Amino acid sequence: DVSSSPAHRGVGKTTLVMRxxxxxxxxxxxxxxxxxxxxxxxxxxxxxxFEVVTLDGRSGPLASSRIRSPESVRWPTVGKYKVDVASLESLALPELQVKEDTDLFIIDEVGKMELFSPAFFPAVMRVMESNIPVLATIPLPRYGRDIPGVARLRNHPGADVFTLNTGNRDTMRESIYNQLSRLMQKR
Incomplete structure (x- = not known):
């Protein structure tokens, strides 16, 4: 089961997740x-x-507009940002291992940058197929076009999708909290 919050960048998805x-x-x-x-x-x-931060506080680069290293020439680009796939994988993939003693997964976010990692989406899907509750964030489709991996998450049979905007943040926070509490009690 998953609660995912699609919204545009800057609407407060990460803040909502952390609250x-x-x-x-x-x-x-x-x-x-x-x-x-x-x-x-x-x-x-x-x-x-952008940087990736694990819930125990470790962090590393996700993407940068300033990086000029020789290896970054081959890195994928999103807008003005070079995506550091190796850094993402070294931090995020160990956190996405399904372990029975886990009560909840937080995945913020599953977007274009993260999906450049060939290992990331399969790891997310393994989490989704476990019966452990997930709170994930996804971007809204832009110009009517959805990122295929994001569409699969949005349409996942166990997903409850909450669309976040600046006007509904407080009610969404309560709804998502209540939904996750219910899901965790079922386990």
Missing amino acids: VLETLRSSHLHLAVRGFYTREVRENGERVG
Whole structure:
């Protein structure tokens, strides 16, 4: 079962995920959570990239507009950003291993950058096929075009999709919290 929050960048998906997680942790002691989130990297107020952060606090680059290393020439590009697939995989893939003692997975986000990793989507699907609750974020389709992997998650039979916008953040937070609490009680 999954709760996914599609929305455009900058609407507050990561903030919402972290607040839901905080509330879950305070109401479910000893909660075993695995996963990661992405956050912006800014220099002088300008976004210059993104990093992957595991829930135990380890972090590394996901994408950068400033990287100029010899190996980055071959890296995939999204807009002005070069995507560091190896860094993503070294941090995110171990967090996506299905283990029975896990109560909840956080996957923020499954988007274009993350899907450049050939191992990432299969790992996400293994998590989805487990009976462990998942809170994942996905981007909304742009210009009517969906990213194929994202579409598969959105249409997954166990998925409950909550669409986030600036006007519904508080009610969404409560709905997602309630849904995840119910799913965790069923286990």
